[in-house]
Amino acid sequence: MTTARRNAVRQALAGCQGFRSAQDIYADLRADGSKIGLTTVYRALDALSDAGEVDVLRTDSGEAVYRACRTEEHHHHLVCRDCGRTVEVAGPAVEDWAAQVGADHGFSDITHTVEVFGTCAGCAAR
Template identity: 60%
Template structure:
């Protein structure tokens, strides 16, 4: 049985059918997705995966850097498998959840300048920009 490292926990987790199902379901969307929504999607597809298992596998994927996770305004953590392994940021549609990865070199320069001015080193950051995508903006208000 294949063992996969989970670096931040210092342990390995077994490669399982459920873990592969979670990973595959997450890869099917370009939007950030909650564990509950992912669980519901898997159950609708007939996968016998518990909600705790979904949470555990999402955490392992996040620990490995295979998915990005953000906390929405309502406090819920959502996950997304990103196309880029390079450092990037996100534009997120408030209506449909569609997400676009952006490089943002200006953000990197500004972050370095601010950190340097305050004497900070070894700085990390995330930036998510929320708005409404053109598709959702074109829909009539309900």
């Protein structure tokens, strides 16, 4: 079910290029006059993530950060540690590897999460 608050979170993410924390999204919404609560932001992000509308990844410090999905296809992310620039990448070798590791150990219905972090060319040049 779509709610006005979920739409507000969706719109807040639509204008972002990189990943944002729930607290950042909450602060942006509050600065724009929204009366939304932080718990509601987390619930909306969970619902949007479950629906495949939002990408979620964990930073090196373990914090969950969010970004509007740019594609409906399964993909991974290459993320700049400095500026947050994110590139969606396909990983057929990763898909094959995950399936093989699962099969080698008798597992089925394999899923995985792979994120790659580095420094983009623009940040490296600075």
